[in-house]
């Protein structure tokens with residue numbers, strides 16, 4: 001049993017649904033491999049065209065149950081005001097030290113939505129600073145211990161970035177769509193009237209995501225794939241485990 005709140009993977013997103021849309025199938029795969037996964041949304045998405053902060057919060061918690069996360073934190077760092085401030089950095093450091101993950105997922109470094117780019121920088125820097133003893137934080141009145149995650153991976157969102165690694169998510173991709181559809185206020189539904197059209201509530205948004213998962217899967221001979229950019233070099237400790245022989 002893992003001590004306290006420790007998790008193997010902690011996935012950050014600028015907005016609720018960033019994580020499910022971009023790396024949900026990989027998170028389900030990690031859970032199926034027997035590890036704990038937690039998610040942290042940096043904002044509640046209050047500036048989005050669709051849905052209210054309350055509905056988006058309820059949707060995020062529903063997705064947590066459907067996906068089987070150990071925990072989900074929703075910080076209020078300010079949607080569209082997600083600035084690089086010492087306070088925001090410290091709140092993220094506090095989450096990293098609370099869950100003490102081995103692996104962190106976050107938004108890609110260059111994105112169409114400025115919040116994604118800013119979240120990426122904040123999380124990447126917080127992961128480093130969380131390891132510095134001299135930066136003091138506390139939780140529930142108790143001093144936290146330093147912790148630096150071993151691995152940091154950027155998932156892919158709007159921009160078609162070339163991935164460093166592709167995870168075979170053939171066994172979990174279809175189930176991960178239930179986590180995406182928990183965010184019902186955001187995406188296409190038949191017969192919905194009176195709502196403005198956004199980039200993500202067009203029918204083609206979801207089919208486009210599925211097509212991308214197929215395309216990434218195709219590159220590794222799998223039905224579905226999710227792509228990631230590495231932050232730093234990938235250490236290979238078990239060569240034939242990484243570069244598998246024909247089975």
Ligand SMILES: [Zn+2]
Pocket residue numbers: 014015018113116
């Ligand atoms: Zn987003």
